[in-house]
Amino acid sequence: MLKILEKLKRRVVSSNLFVTENYDYAEKLCEIKNKSCYQSEILCKYRFEKMSNLLEVNQDFFIPPSLNILLRCIKLFVNSNKSIIPSFVDFGGACGENILFLESIFGDEIYDKSWVIETPAQVEESRKWSFSRKIRFSSSLKSVLKSNKIDIFFTSCAINYLKNPYDPIMQVVSEKVPYVILTRNNFSKNPFTFAQKSFLSENGNGKHLKKYIDREIWYPSSTISETKIKNIFNENHYSIKLEKFIDNTGVINEKKCYSKDLIFMLN
Structure with a gap:
């Protein structure tokens, strides 16, 4: 363990980003720091409890992050499909915030036509909270797309935390999902993997729950190639409907990375 930590000190890019040789190495480091990383029981519970408290205070007035680009895509869909409620997948959708908001537009029917991956x-924890029991959670994108x-398909700052970040995109284009939204992306011209440090309070929506110790939370992550993403869609007959710098909050290190919000539509 000491060898890993000493080696990492020489690869510090910023106080919260530590470049590693590969994803497995980053994951090993994060497991040393906090077991299970994104699957941490305390992290999952904290995120849902934080969300539950926020909903109790704000009720119908809660507006989730990344709503801007999501609503732009929904407008594109509705313009071509009047009176139809879209079926929706939120990949890495945390506690289902986006679907809870969409209820204010489409009513309860949105719960029958949407999924959080x-x-x-996180799926297991969702069953313990009353607000999230009405939302469909799954850990298998493949089964949801096939069924x-x-x-x-919407994803916000999520695929970069996977060992194979392009895999969900390949699944989506192979099933010919008409609209695909990628926001809060962490792009770089020369992709690299790293261990990312955050604090518990930085996870989830709402105010920090003071009954929880604000401990360090570590995740393995990587930057992704904008060019590769675009090539995947281009080769599968998609065109770009929106390409803007709307939300830059997915960027971890501004010297090495950049963000761009993208909406693709099947031709």
Whole structure:
């Protein structure tokens, strides 16, 4: 363990980003710092409890992050599909915030036509909270895509935390999902892997719950190639409907990385 930590000190890019040789190495480091990383039981519980408290205070007035680009895509869909409620997948959708908001637009029917794809631990935790029991959670994107006709695939700062970040995109284009939204992306011209340090209070929406110790939370992550993403969609007959710098909060290190919000539509 000491060898790993000493080696890492020489690869510090910033106080919260530590470049590693590969994803497995980053994951090993994060497991040393906090076991299970994104599957941490305490992290999952904290995120849902924080969300539950926020909803109790704000009720219908809660507006989730990344809503701007999501609503732009929904407008594109509705313009071409009047009176139809879109079927929706939120990949890495945390506690289902986006679907809770969409209820204010589409009513309860949105719960029958939407899914949150999350880690098995996050899916398990979702069953313990009253606000999230009405939302469909799954840890298998493949099964949701195979069993349902999905109109919109949305992901916000999530695929970069996977060992194979392009895999969900390949699954989506192979099933010919009409609209795909990628926001809060962490792009770089020369992709690299790293261990990312945050604090518990920085996870989830709402105010920090003071009954929890604000401990360090570590995740393995990587930057992704904008060019590779675009090539995947281009080769599968998608065109770009929106390409803007709307939300830069997915960027970890501004000297090495950049962000861009993208909406793709099947031709």
